[in-house]
Amino acid sequence: MTNPTVNDLITRSNSLGADRRNTNYAGGNTSAKGTDIDPVTGEDVELMxxxxxxxxxxxxxxxxxxxxRLDRLRAMENTYPGVEREDEMVAAFDYTLHGKGGAAPSIDTAMHGLVDAAHVDHLHPDSGIAIATATDGEELTKTIFDGLVVWVPWRRPGFQLGLDIAAIKAENPQAIGTILGGHGITAWGATSAESEANSRWIIDTAADYIAEHGRPDPFGAERAEYAALPPDERRAKAAALAPHLRGLASADKTMVGHFTDEPAVLEFLAGEKLNALAELGTSCPDHFLRTKVKPLVIDLPAAASVEEVIAALPALHEAYRADYAAYYDRHAEPDSPAMRGADPAIILVPGVGMFSFGADKQTARVAGEFYVNAINVMRGAEALSTYAPISEAEKFRIEYWALEEAKLKRKPAPKPLAGRIAFVTGAASGIGKAIATRLVSEGACVVIADLDLAKAQEVAAELGSTDVAIGVAADVSDEAGVQSALAEAVLAFGGLDLIVNNAGLSLSKSLFETTEADWDLQHNVMAKGSFLVSKNAARILVDQGIGGDIVYISSKNSVFAGPNNIAYSATKADQAHQVRLLAAELGEHGIRVNGINPDGVVRGSGIFAGGWGAQRAKTYGVKEKDLGKFYAQRTILGREVVPENVANAVYALCTSDFSHTTGLHVPVDAGVAAAFLR
Structure with missing residues (x-):
């Protein structure tokens, strides 16, 4: 049975964490002290x-x-070696743990344990950090809170900060919390409800004061030439720029992207203080650990063409990397971790919006959310005073903190396709769905592109959140539709790495029964459709400059001549030769193009379920329910081919194991001798 104290703590934590104005994703921490039964002694033991x-x-x-155990945690004060060695205390937390399981204690554990209150909240609210980063934050704290909240000068999170806050609470019995300079807030209460109420009161009181007393133009006058473009124009420009920006942000390591053009971002980008504030960087440790110390600003008017922005990128990127390397060199000590990469995590494009980047979609999205938090912090600080984040040296101490490095090393190894973005056509069923499922399981982000938008979105939802997969409508025979679907893909994930031409259909008819409409329909979807998808997707891959893969789901029928199948087989042969042609043309860009030739896939196939199975069964003189067995018995291995077999081949082709392979057709047919490649 869960302890009631724990139930209250979880309820309070979820309530506070549900609103990003209270604290950012994965930021802040809450605690509760109480008693439970020690299973060894059978007696009550004080716990946190x-x-x-x-x-x-x-x-x-x-x-x-x-x-x-509170007794052991508080006993650590007796062995504390001082601020110069406070990091040693983190390892000692392991010796205070009660029971087994549970999470690893964070750096803020001391703050919660040493403060004499039953319930403690440490949060990163925008309004609280605005006060914490104002040049006169200490005076503002006195004015706004009238002694109920006490100022704590900036100190890196750790054991000493816990001691400092504990002393302040002891010296100020009327206080309900603190403003932590440059960082956030801490509040406490005798009950869980009181602690939450105090946290919310500090946050709301700060926000109300900023709203009532702040100047109306905290970012300075709006620069008309930097104002937001109309929505459709803005997103079209963002889609055109996204692959170039992703390539730029992936010089050191391939990144996934996220785009936002919410009002707070567009207002910030249009303000006359944009460059000055961006240069100061973020302040709260949770912010800059995810956004880097400062963003890259593409300082061009909104009316600048896509071509003008692209032309400016190389020099801006080079300058950013040099600036970051200089920052590292200024502060690195002989035992500092190696520089982790000099590419920007946040790129700001006036008139368009913000692009954020991370090792996966969630990390990229959260980095963007954190920078929006930082924008709100700058707005509040500039509205009342002048924004003054913690010093560059302090930022470096945290960014390259040995404890932070240890946390990074504890992360599990990334999956093989982590950081890769796939666009799979015809992915709402059958082979396409199996391919999408396998790619997601290996760490890729996947765009489910299908003629049926509702089904595409349904499959995407089955695979996970929008950080994992999205569904888009795509009529591959219509170039405008293809371009629209690809634009949605790059706005969702920043770019593309893997394109799977899988969309298809078939009509099994003899030469004399095949109509011109039958011929055109199949060629429009498969031959023309693959061409249109490859053409427009390849432009994105080339713009990124980081290579990529295009995989065609062709068929054994591309080389095997069977009866009553002229339109389908001819278009599959067309697809097969597209593989060779594009492999030869796109290789100079590091783009590999390969194909897969499956045998008839009956189980789970959208094509077979749509009437093709009945037609083929009639051609071969077998019952439709036995068609899979019929195909299997004529193969060398005697095995039926299912969608997952094709998905496995797609996965294999796009791994590093096939980094030197292009122009290849892989049979997935259990061995059909007549379809052997010659």
Whole structure:
């Protein structure tokens, strides 16, 4: 049975974490102190439950809590060696844990344990950090909160900060919390409800004061030439720029992207203080650990053409990388971790919006959310005073903190396709769905492109959140439709790495029964459709400059002549030769083009379920339910081919194991001698 104290803590944490104005994703922590039965002695033992390292308040569960014995945690004060060695205390937390399981204690554990309050909240609200980063934040704290909230000068999170806050609470019995300079807030209460109420009061009081007393133009006068473009024009420009920006942000390591053009971002980009504030960077450690110390600003008017922006990118990127390397060199010590990469995580394009990048979609999206938090912080600080984040040296101490490096090393190894973005046509059923499912399972982000939008979105939802997969409508025979679907893909994930031409249909008819309409329909979807998808997707791959894969799902019928199948087989032969032609043409860009030739896939196939199975069964004189067995018995291995077999081949082709392979057709037919490649 869960302890009632834990239930209250989870409820409070989820409530506070549900609103990003209270705290950012995975930021902040909450705790509760209480008693439970020690299974060894059978007696009550004083414990503290606190959100563990890496967890998120909004989705916190009991498994995400670290559970510590209070007597042992507080005894650590007696062995504390001083601020110069405070990092050693983090390892000592392991010796205060109660029971087994649970999360690893975070760096903020001392803050919660040492403060003499039953319930403690540490949060990163925009309004609170605005006060914390104002040049006169200490005076504003006194004015706004009238002694109920006390200022704590900036100190890196750790054991000493816990001691500082504990002393302030002891010295100020009327206080309900603190403003942590440059960082956030901490509040406390005798009950869980009181702690939450105090947290919310601090946040709301700060926000109300900013709204009432702040100047109306915190970012300076709006620069008309940098104002937001109309929505359709803005997103079209964003889609055109996204592959170039992703390539730029992936010089050190391939990244996934996220785009936002929400009002707060567009207002910031149009303000006359944009460059000055962007140069100062973010302040809250949770912010800059995900956004880097500063963004890359594409300082061009909104009316600048896509070509003008693209032309400016190389020099801007080079300057950004040099600036980041200089920042590293200024502060690195002999034992500092190696520089992790000099590419920007945030790119700001006036008139268009913000692009954020990360190792996966969630990381990219959260980085963007954090920079929006930072924009709101700058707005509040500039409205009341002058924005003054923590120093560059302090930022470096945290970004390249040995404890942060250790946290990164504890992360599980990425999956083989992590960071790759796939666009699969005809993916709402059959082979396409199996391919999408396999790619997601290997770490890729996937765009489910299908003629049926509702089914595409349904499959995407089955595969996970929009951080994993999205569904888009795509009539591959219509170039405008293809371009629209690809634009949605790059706005969702930043670009593309893997294109799978899978969309298809078939009509099994003899030469004399095949009409011109039958011929045109199949060629429009498969031959023309593959051409249109490859042509427009290849432009994105070339613009990114980081290579990529195009895979055609052709057929054994591209080389095997069977009866009553002229239109389908002819278009499959067309697709097969497209593989060779594009492999020869796109190789100079590092783009590999390969094909897969399956035998008839009966089980789970949309084509076979749509009447093709009945037609082929009639051709071969077997019952439709026995068609799969019929295909299997005529193969060398005697095995039926299913969608997952084709998906496995797609996965294999786009791994690094096939990095030197292009122009290849892989049979997935269990061995059809007549379809052997010659």
């Amino acid at each position: 439950w606190v959100k563990g390292s890496g967890g998120d308040l909004g989705t916190l569960t009991p498994e995400g809590l670290a559970v510590l």
